[in-house]
Amino acid sequence: MAEFGWPGPVSDHTEILSHSAEECFGGPFFDAEDKFLCKGLIPDRSLEDTVPFIKEKEREGFLSFVREMLVWLPEKRKTARELMEHPFFDD
Known part of the structure; x- marks a missing residue:
């Protein structure tokens, strides 16, 4: 997914143009063993x-x-x- 680009640039809430999800959201989100690195993004609550x-x-x-x-x-x-x-x- 890191190499996947969007068809055209997209601006975020800061008006910065991004050409991919990685540019827009930052990253990396996974390590070499595919473990999620950003556990702080997961809410600490139950359904x-x-x-x-x-x-x-x-x-x-x-x-x-x-x-x-x-x-x-x-x-x-x-x-x-x-x-x-x-x-x-x-x-």
């Missing part, structure tokens, strides 16, 4: 912390639904059809 406004009963069903949707590997992620059959939608 549960993001939905305090949902009532307890609905929260567990919603979080179960969202966890099946937010799976990194596409082959393990539920399809839209499978997600529509989730018990969260039974209520």
Whole structure:
């Protein structure tokens, strides 16, 4: 990805033009063993912390639904059809 360039320059919030993600966001983000170097960019909170406004009963069903949707590997992620059959939608 470091060598991948964008079709045209993009300006960031400081109006500086960048021609690639590396120029725009800095880097490097991974070491030679592919370990992520910028752990400070990852928020220190759980998924549960993001939905305090949902009532307890609905929260567990919603979080179960969202966890099946937010799976990194596409082959393990539920399809839209499978997600529509989730018990969260039974209520």
